[in-house]
Amino acid sequence: MKNILINRLREIQNKEGYVSEESLKKLSLELKIPISQLYGVATFYSMIYTKKQGKYVIELCASPSCFLNGSWNLEDYLKKELKIDIGETTKNKKFSLKKTSCIGCCDKPPAMLLNGKVYTSLTEKKLKDILKKCK
Numbered sequence: 001m002k003n004i005l006i007n008r009l010r011e012i013q014n015k016e017g018y019v020s021e022e023s024l025k026k027l028s029l030e031l032k033i034p035i036s037q038l039y040g041v042a043t044f045y046s047m048i049y050t051k052k053q054g055k056y057v058i059e060l061c062a063s064p065s066c067f068l069n070g071s072w073n074l075e076d077y078l079k080k081e082l083k084i085d086i087g088e089t090t091k092n093k094k095f096s097l098k099k100t101s102c103i104g105c106c107d108k109p110p111a112m113l114l115n116g117k118v119y120t121s122l123t124e125k126k127l128k129d130i131l132k133k134c135k
């Protein structure tokens, strides 16, 4: 049942960009599952968004291999550059910044996802170039 639920949440997110409270209410009626339970599942998984996101969603890996290889430095850089904190979206709705657990690129840390695309062996210089290309 959990797989079906996660798939449904992802379908909604793919269609609407995030899973709104309204969508959770509809899904609750459709699946006959209390909305509190749906909300619990939606907020447990970092790749399900319950808030509207920016055009570009940056998910910086914070798991051990990346953390020990400087993701915490890159986190500071991104916060400063974008003028937002983790979990926030820039005022112009261009970037959202998140932390994620391991994305399977531990051999090339630090790593991140940008709208689902993987970037590895990150440095401040590389991040600067990536941000510049986001229009």
Ligand code: FES
Binding pocket: 061, 062, 063, 064, 065, 066, 067, 101, 102, 103, 104, 105, 106, 107, 109, 110, 111
């Ligand atoms: S620890 Fe960052 S990708 Fe695995």
